[in-house]
Amino acid sequence: MATQGQVITCKAAVAYEPNKPLVIEDVQVDPPQAGEVRIKILFTALCHTDAYTWSGKDPEGLFPCILGHEAAGIVESVGEGVTEVQAGDHVIPCYQAECRECKFCKSGKTNLCGKVRGATGVGVMMNDRKSRFSVNGKPLYHFMGTSTFSQYTVLHDVSVAKIDPKAPLDKVCLLGCGVPTGLGAVWNTAKVEPGSIVAVFGLGTVGLAVAEGAKAAGASRIIGVDIDDRKFERAKKFGVTEFVNPKEHEKPIQQVLVDLTDGGVDYSFECIGNVSVMRAALECCHKGWGTSVIVGVAASGQEISTRPFQLVTGRVWKGTAFGGFKSRSQVPWLVEKYMKKEIKVDEYITHELTLAEINKAFDLLHEGDCLRCVLTVE
Ligand SMILES: NC(=O)C1=CN([C@@H]2O[C@H](COP(=O)(O)OP(=O)(O)OC[C@H]3O[C@@H](n4cnc5c(N)ncnc54)[C@H](O)[C@@H]3O)[C@@H](O)[C@H]2O)C=CC1
Ligand SMILES: N[C@@H](CCC(=O)N[C@@H](CSC=O)C(=O)NCC(=O)O)C(=O)O
Ligand SMILES: [Zn+2]
Numbered sequence: 079m080a081t082q083g084q085v086i087t088c089k090a091a092v093a094y095e096p097n098k099p100l101v102i103e104d105v106q107v108d109p110p111q112a113g114e115v116r117i118k119i120l121f122t123a124l125c126h127t128d129a130y131t132w133s134g135k136d137p138e139g140l141f142p143c144i145l146g147h148e149a150a151g152i153v154e155s156v157g158e159g160v161t162e163v164q165a166g167d168h169v170i171p172c173y174q175a176e177c178r179e180c181k182f183c184k185s186g187k188t189n190l191c192g193k194v195r196g197a198t199g200v201g202v203m204m205n206d207r208k209s210r211f212s213v214n215g216k217p218l219y220h221f222m223g224t225s226t227f228s229q230y231t232v233l234h235d236v237s238v239a240k241i242d243p244k245a246p247l248d249k250v251c252l253l254g255c256g257v258p259t260g261l262g263a264v265w266n267t268a269k270v271e272p273g274s275i276v277a278v279f280g281l282g283t284v285g286l287a288v289a290e291g292a293k294a295a296g297a298s299r300i301i302g303v304d305i306d307d308r309k310f311e312r313a314k315k316f317g318v319t320e321f322v323n324p325k326e327h328e329k330p331i332q333q334v335l336v337d338l339t340d341g342g343v344d345y346s347f348e349c350i351g352n353v354s355v356m357r358a359a360l361e362c363c364h365k366g367w368g369t370s371v372i373v374g375v376a377a378s379g380q381e382i383s384t385r386p387f388q389l390v391t392g393r394v395w396k397g398t399a400f401g402g403f404k405s406r407s408q409v410p411w412l413v414e415k416y417m418k419k420e421i422k423v424d425e426y427i428t429h430e431l432t433l434a435e436i437n438k439a440f441d442l443l444h445e446g447d448c449l450r451c452v453l454t455v456e
């Protein structure tokens with residue numbers, strides 16, 4: 079490859095400061111070092127977690143940086159010792175790594191991986207604790223170990239899932255975050271059984287994927303809760319069977335749901351990132367067994383609370399990261415499921431723009447009818 083071993087200059091969207099428009103810059107991307115992979119990103123979507131970090135409310139948010147973590151691309155070159163991918167492979171960057179060797183990976187109890195998390199949380203690569211990105215000689219921080227708002231990016235090899243080259247990258251880029259998170263919250267974290275009553279708080283991409291997962295799991299009722307009525311019609315296509323808008327009720331939403339379900343739901347999922355809603359999601363669960371899963375990401379300084387009695391009386395409070403999926407092992411499997419039309423992906427894409435239009439894409443993300451906006455990066 080002509081670019082192998084060379085610094086590549088390419089376009090990237092740089093976040094210089096919280097909430098200030100991203101700037102499309104010519105950035106320099108260093109070659110991958112040992113255990114690293116340089117990827118040509120072809121498509122990236124925007125996730126609300128990008129917006130959250132950009133807002134300045136993420137305690138791990140560092141600036142200037144290159145955001146982005148829901149993407150697909152092709153390996154451009156690999157560093158020394160990389161064996162599982164090679165130039166030309168089609169891949170999905172995985173913000174949640176899977177090394178298969180660390181205490182977490184070997185535990186069989188979690189999809190979290192400890193190998194590179196200490197570096198990805200502070201915006202650098204593990205090898206030399208430095209960034210592979212710079213602009214005019216000044217380093218830019220990496221984000222979530224992925225930084226996909228760039229035509230080229232460098233990842234740790236443990237964060238790269240090799241996928242079927244026949245899969246359409248402009249669609250399967252969504253399998254880098256939101257859709258697997260919702261499906262996995264149901265299948266892996268909650269393990270919803272057939273016949274269950276499920277409540278989904280927040281009907282964005284993640285909440286709709288929860289509904290899709292719950293329908294596939296055989297839930298008998300899937301109650302969608304959202305403050306925006308416009309979300310309801312679309313949610314039916316993802317499996318939501320009933321809708322509740324908390325604004326239309328005087329009683330607390332947890333009481334509304336308890337009354338609707340003869341004592342509470344079997345499973346609830348908070349897909350917003352609002353700590354008051356997290357409490358309601360727990361408290362609408364059935365005494366003795368109801369389980370609530372926190373999926374939404376809440377801002378720095380926010381804390382959850384409830385009466386311990388809620389747990390003493392058998393409700394269970396859990397959380398999920400990337401839906402509990404082991405990234406390198408299971409993202410290719412999710413891609414296959416999509417290819418076999420067993421899971422939706424296209425249906426979550428409501429907008430398509432280019433990397434140059436990224437600020438417009440963030441504006442869209444905050445409007446009610448946008449689920450995922452896919453950017454063409456090339
Ligand atoms: N745990 C994980 O691994 C992941 C977490 N996330 C997080 O999941 C959350 C949801 O992401 P998206 O679906 O993309 O967001 P979104 O913004 O598209 O959806 C949120 C929905 O919640 C609704 N909503 C807002 N306030 C509400 C309230 N008080 N009561 C009821 N509904 C309300 C909104 O109208 C919207 O429909 C975000 O916090 C995101 O950061 C996203 C991906 C992975
Ligand atoms: N830096 C943030 C962390 C926010 C968070 O919880 N991220 C999720 C993924 S959200 C994807 O869109 C996650 O998987 N967390 C596990 C992890 O190891 O980061 C903060 O501190 O708030
Ligand atoms: Zn995300």
Ligand SMILES: [Zn+2]
Pocket residue numbers: 175176177178179180181182183184190191192193
């Ligand atoms: Zn690991």
